[in-house]
Amino acid sequence: MATLIKERRIVADSWQLIKLGPDGGALPEIPAQGSIIVPLALWQYGRAQLLARKGQLGIWLDSHEDPATLAADLNHFALVAVNFPKFGDGRGYSTARLLRERYGWKGELRAIGEVVRDHLFFMAGCGFDAFLLREDQDPQEALTGFNDFSESYQTSVAQPQPLFRRRLAGAK
């Protein structure tokens, strides 16, 4: 069972992640109840049905999917997730920043897929606040990943002022 980290703590996960079938397959069934995170294709296809059902609704974007497609719909979701299909696929970092900084997403932003200890620091910097760890990850060890570095030079969602502006403010 994969562990969920939220706000730097290990928590129980009440959400069901609805995955897509293999390429070209039929869209998955929509469960009648419960909190679900659906793929973008299912939202585009079954929007009315999803909005009419009981239970919380979340959506997930794959790494190649454009967050702009959700910009007008974000108010329908209680959670947005971004999938990391491979260890080295860094598109989700940009997706997260766009969701937070351009499209104003304030709710839970969850990293799913290849979510491992060594990515957590960067993921947190790009605005993720929930992390569904890959199953093989040691949750306690993963928690230390957020503290790999005590500072960042750049702007980030967590710290919109770059270090050089904060240094200057400190010096004044």
Add this chain to the structure above:
Amino acid sequence: MYIYDEIDQRLVDERVAQFRDQMRRFLAGKLSEDEFRALRLRNGLYIQRYAPMLRVAVPYGLLSSKQLRMFARIARKYDRGYGHFSTRQNIQYNWPKLEEVPDILADLAAVQMHAIQTSGNCVRNITADHFAGVARDEIVDSFVWCEVLRQWSTFHPEFSYLPRKFKIAVNGAEHDRAAVQVHDIGLHARRDENGNVGFRVLVGGGLGRTPMIGHVIREFLPWPHLLTYLDAILRVYNRHGRRDNIFKARIKILVKERGADKFRDEVEAEWAHLKDGPATLIAEEIERIGQRFTRPTYLNLPATDADYEQKLATDQAFANWVKRNVHPHKVAGYAAVTLSLKKTGVPPGDATAAQMDAVADLADRYSFGELRVSHEQNLIFADVQQSDLQELWWAAKALGFATPNIGLLTNIISCPGGDFCSLANAKSIPIAEAIQHRFDDLDYLHDIGELDLNISGCMNACGHHHVGHIGILGVDKGGEEWYQIEVGGNQGNVRPGLPAALGKVIGPSFARAEVPDVIERLIECYLKYRESEVERFVDVVHRIGVEPFKESVYGNADQRAAHRSRQLAAH
């Protein structure tokens, strides 16, 4: 030298701790080979043909004598007593032990050095023109801007897992000595009519298997916007660069597939959101970084030193060295000096621990305790008094670093090749050596004049063969090592002349033993066609085309056709 502040130091220390933990988890079987690979590469650690290889960053090629002594110490303590200076102005160790690498990184951190992002699919070491700060045609001190970019690119949260590696070069002078046209991003400093500093931004150049010249996507980017504009370019690339095929993953392919104009439009659209945001640079920060650089305290000297002029007039060997290895300086009475790591019989770019220690002492004595690594794999003393030149020359000669061949054929750029690298198709170092032996006669070498000869052991082009006036590429033919030869490439205005150009292959490849003969025939062809001594090899190639050079090597078109039909008939 840029001197770290407390935060710069802390981040480098934290990187050591992070990597030590990654190594621990890998050795304990908690981290897979593949994942550890991605993590160790961004600390410069490769697993090579015979042993691991560690690439240590020399940010923009600038280092202090203290840091060089640490390189020597590391070579002795963890390696086999030598290091290899690379074309990205870094140093590589070929024989470290895997489990000792965290200790090496800790030793480096003690002298404000690291191996951060020297490999992996992230922003690599930023390179610069190696005469930054001392060149007469300087527009800005590119080192300051490189340090701004070093900080921006170090552990960038959004751009640490790009589709592929990403190389940025900054040139701060009129003449391009940083090869900005063959980088993922090239930045060429300029001043507008009011004297404000900005950058010409080029994107999508590069060498490798698909060499391309970069496109200018902005003629003048005012400096405050540098980081937001780079963020916009990197974001477009991170999101849309190809990840399905490693050979098509560089930004140059994205720019080519989109077309430069469309790519520019996308960057500009992205930038519209980032422009004037908090990452916009401020003058105080540029000043702060500039002030953290140590600066030489120059003496007030006359423009020419009578004693020095006298030595030049009377010592021909010294004068030869000065002609090739000493470069003009913006401050009167000073000069920049190249210590050639291209002595015949020594792999290009290699230096022993003893040599490094000795060079560190010379740097302390003659050049304010600092030196630079050039992308041509030589060492540079940027601030030497003219009156010290002869003494420095004697000392460099004793070390084997005074070969007067900068800009000449034997100043060969070469990757480590098949002797060390697991990617290589063929060896490079023995080829370099065979050519250096063939052209060992200094008078002949000087008569041939300026000529860049670059060798890569495979199409990854670490030896920059595409931009050599003569480029040699190792290829694999049925398990054997063969060499393809190009002519007409040019790395840009490293030495004044033509802009950057990519070489053209002259024809079928050669066995290793044939290569020196082929080079000799190309040189004879050049000498036959040149109109004067100032017309260089590459100028002749551009004036008369490749055909006469082809003929000199393979015979004329009729002879080549006859040869081909004989070959076909034989099969």
